[in-house]
Amino acid sequence: GPSMQVALGIAGGSIALLTGAALLFREERVVGHVLTAVGLAILSLSLFAATSLYELIEPTVALAGVFLAAAVSTVVAIRSRSQVVAGFSLVAVLAAPPLLGAEPDLITVAYMGVALAGIAAISLWQTWPWLPPLAFLLSVPQVARWVATEPELSLVLPALFAYWTVMTVAAGGEAFRNVRHQLTITSAPLLLAAGAAVIGLAFSVLDDGSQRAGFLLALGALHGLVALLFARRRGLLDPFGLLAGAYGIAMATASVPLLLDAPATSVVWTAEAVALAIFARQRHHGPALIGSLVVSALASAWLSYEAIRLASDGVFLELGLATTSV
16 A cells, blocks of 8 residues: 555665665665665655655655755765765655655744754865755745745845855855965856846745845845955955956945935946945055955946936927927
């Protein structure tokens, strides 16, 4: 019957998983990798059957089982330095909520948060550049699905900030512990993608321009804190700190048009460009000079666009008055 099938699957998967772990610790890596992967697959399929097929247990109970199996596999992966086992564990734990039919509620979000925090911790100690992007790709649709259920704003915003935090730590990885003179191949794309995803999800629940501007300023300030952390420890030209600082400045710059009208926006952007130029001159900081030129060009383009728009509105108004007179 279904109960015996699930019980046999869980027992067999557990035995295969533990046997594979023992073989990996004995450096018998080929068979160890196979048994560990097979054990995780059997456990995941058994719990899928117990929830989606036979409805024997609640999805939250199945999630706990998957999380326990993935935690064991993660410990094995770290101790044996096995990226293969880490990959199987990551896919199993992050793909479990939709496969097991778990509703996008607070329990599922908390489950995802714990899993992602563990992945961020692994990234601090292991240089596995593929791990954080895979975690992002598997998790962001589920976060978006939860946000689409329109939970309380007091829950959504802290959750989004927490999600950004773990993704930023995962993107930086070992750079938070050791000096790295170059970014990994996935650090910059992941930091940019995580920021863009969080902003997009926040804007989907924030309708007011001032609220969106406040969120941008808050997120930009967090990026600035990351940049300051790296600057204090490793100098102003640390690559990850420099990237985080530039992203934070970009967010603060983007928030200005949401709060002010066009002339005031151009004034603020010009002042920002001047401040960056002064900083670049005093610190001999090339990236700051580039940022100053970009913001200055943006201010000029914005003011020119508004001038053309106002002039066009004036022409259309005159044409309308002339037509009315005729």
